Amino acid sequence: MNKGKISFGKISTNFGENAEKIEASGSIGTFGPPKAMELLEDDSKEREQIKEVMGISSFGKKAKNFDVQEMMEQVKATAREITKPPEEQQDEASEDSDSDSEDDLIGPPIPPDLNPAASSQPSKSQSSDSEEEEEPNKLFIPCTSEVIMTHGNKAVTAVSVDPSGARLASGSVDYDVSFWDFAGMDSSMRSFRTLQPAENHPIRYLNYSGTGDLLLVISGASQAKVLDRDGFEQLETVKGDMYITDQAQTKGHTAGLLAGCWNPLIKEEFLTTSADGTVRTWDFYEGGKNHKSIIKCRAQNGLKVSPTAVTYGRDGKVIACGCVDGSLQLWDFRKSSVAPASQIRKAHLPGEVTSIRFSNVGNNLLTRSCDETMKLWDVRNFKKSLFEVGDLFTRYDTTDAIFSPNDAIVATGVSLRKNETSGYIYFYDSTNFTQIHKILITNSHTIKLLWHPKLNQIFVGTGNGMIKCFYDQKKSLRGATLCAVKVHRKAQHSEIVSSQQVITPHALPLFRQERRKTSRKQMEKDRLDPVKSRRPDLPITSGQGGRVASSGGTLSSYVIRNLGLSKRVDDDQDPREAILKYAKEAAENPYWITPAYAKTQPEVVAKGKAPLEEPPEKKTKK
Incomplete structure (x- = not known):
């Protein structure tokens, strides 16, 4: 082999005939148009031969062809655009926009003098639309539709919805607590359970726990109760000793309850307030046998005062109380349980504080009182109210005042004055307490309010x-949107034949049985049968001694008839004759007395009758 030399050959379909040998040379060769054309012609011939032999024209994908000159021109054009000064770019953009606007414009153009701010106006509208889309209306109130649930005939004084929004519990002064399941109800809106957890005590407050599995029931009794989701009792707090003066030494409340709620963070802790002037916290897992901690509310003169409204702070460590004397007291167990952390004595006029609520965000506190006012406070500056609204009449000491879920709105209900016929809910802007809306509820009092954050629905309890x-x-x-669209359908009760019959339509009339379509007639017949219907004994119409009178007027006659004698003895028969009937049989066949004394019976000495001797005359005393 000759080293350093490269030889090129060509492979064709006819390897023997068409192969051409190219001799090696020191150089590769020259490139030019003639030889390129020859190669292209040869390639086309080979493709045709491959197509004839194999049925295909080529193998794989074709390689892409790139035009180098065109690519270079594009690169130069982009480089020129980048290196242009900004003034030229603005001129070109204005020319392009003018041309586009001229193309889109129909009719004569508007003179610039008539609409000088036309160019700036669209941008403002677009910006305002985008702001509205980005920031929804904070003062939105869901009130386009409504549904009605009937609890009873008396005022609904307690309403609570679990955190998930699946169930609603309502309480009233008629002692009943009703449970409503939104997923299981239809448009008839009927509760699935009604019970009386506190017997003959009106329901004042209901509150679901943070997990939604327990319901706290505050009634007029001194003992609070905790129910599960289905209404079964899980806990009852202990009753205190009313003869002990120091309330801290008793295990429970000694007077009727007024309010209560669950801790928002500690799921097993809840608190209750009572007319005995105390606020007690309880642990669910301790069974309510003893309170966990106690707060004793005091008036300005040092005497006890009843807290009528109470709530936890968002962190579950601060307790806010509204008292009968119109004072507001904030207690913090991290500091002291003897004196309040902060208080204001004359927050309201003397009278029940019906509601007290912390805002969802921030440090605001909303209070409602029987002095017809609603006030907003700042906890950091607890000396003077931020805003106040008056002329809000109420007859009930559980009337609510609430925040909206975003704290932008506060709402409260009012009771009817004399000669008024319409009850309303008033909505106010929380930033300035201006009235923004009111809703007509019904021709009665508006008591309880609840604005659920997940459902975005407002529940109202009326009088x-x-x-x-x-x-x-x-x-x-x-929530209510689930059951509002469900159609109430009456259940079709299918009538079932009680006993299966063999139907013989062609039987003789003597053996033919009537075919019963329903079991009603058979049930009526069975009802008349005292054995099948298991009828109890009928009452006695005459006689004395209850059921004994059926066998005689006295107990002795009952014993004689049923136990002593095997044969019935008529009351009209002489008892001496009835006994002497058995004298002959008793002498011939002795059974009881004679065999018992047979061995010990003394012998009879004289069988005859002894002569009757007259007794000696008595001597008279001298």
Whole structure:
């Protein structure tokens, strides 16, 4: 082999005939048009031969052809655009926009003098639309639709919805607590369970726990109860000793309860307030046998005062109390349980504080009182209210005042004055307390309010036993929207034949049985049968001694008839004759007395009758 030399050959389909040998040379060769044309012609011939032999024209994909000159021109054009000064770019952009606007414009153009701000106006509208889309309306109230749930005939004084929004519990002054399941209800809106957890005590407050599995029931009794989701009792707090003066030494409340709620962070802790002037916290897992901690609210003169409204702070460590004397007291167990952390004595006029709520975000506190006012406070500056609204009449000491889920709105209900016929809910802007909306509820008092954050629905308890739910079809989820669209259908009761029969239509009339389509007639016949219907004994119409009178008027006659004698003895028969009937049989066949004394019976000495001797006369005393 000759080293350093490269030889090129060509492979064709006819390897023997068409192969051409190219002799090796010192150089590769020259490139030019003639030889390129020859190669292209040879390639086309080979493709045709391959197509004839194998049926295909080529193998794999074709290689892409790139035009180098065109690519270079594009690169130069982009480089020129980048290196242009900014003034030229603006001129070109204005020319392009003018040309586009001229193309889109129909009719004569508007003179610039008539609409000088036309160019700036569209941008403002577009910016405002985008802002509205980015920031939704904070003062939105879901009130486009409503449904009505009937609790009873008396005022609904307690309403609570679990955190998930699946169930609603309502309490009333008629002692009943009703449970409502939104997923299981239809448009008839009927509760699935009603019970009386506190017997003959009105329900004041209901509150679901943070997990939604327990319901705290605050009634007029001194003992609070905790129910599960289905209404079964899980806990009852202990009753305190009313003869002990120091309330800290008793294990429970000694007077009727007023309010209560669950801790938002500690799921097993809840608190209750009572007319005995104390606030007690409880642990669910301890069974309610003893309170966990106690707060004793005091008036300005040092005497005890009843807290009528109470709530936990968002962190679950601060307790806010509204008292009968109109004072507000904030207690922090991290500091002291003897004196309040902060208080204001004359927050309201003397009277029940019906509601007290912390804002969802921030440090605001909302209070409602029987002095017809609603006030907003700042906890950091707890000396003077930020805003105040008056002329809000209420007859109930559980009337609510609430925040909206975003704290932008505060709402409260009012009771009817004399000669008024319409109850309303008033909505105020929380930043300035200006009224933004009001909703007509019914021709009765408006007591309880609840604005659920997940459902975005407002539940209202009224004075005529109704619960109204307001919602928006677009912005409210689940809850009442699930059952409002379900159609109430009556259950079709299928009538079942009690006993299976053999039907013989061609039998003789003597053996033919009538075919019963329903079991009603058979049930009526069975009802008349005292054995099949298991009829109890009929009452006695005459006689004395209850059921004994059927066998005689006295107990002795009952014993004689049923136990002593095998044969019945008529009451009209002489008892001496009835006994002497058995004298001959008793002498011939002795069974009881004679065999018992047979061995010990003394012998009879004289069988005759002894002569009757007259007794000696008595001597008279001298």
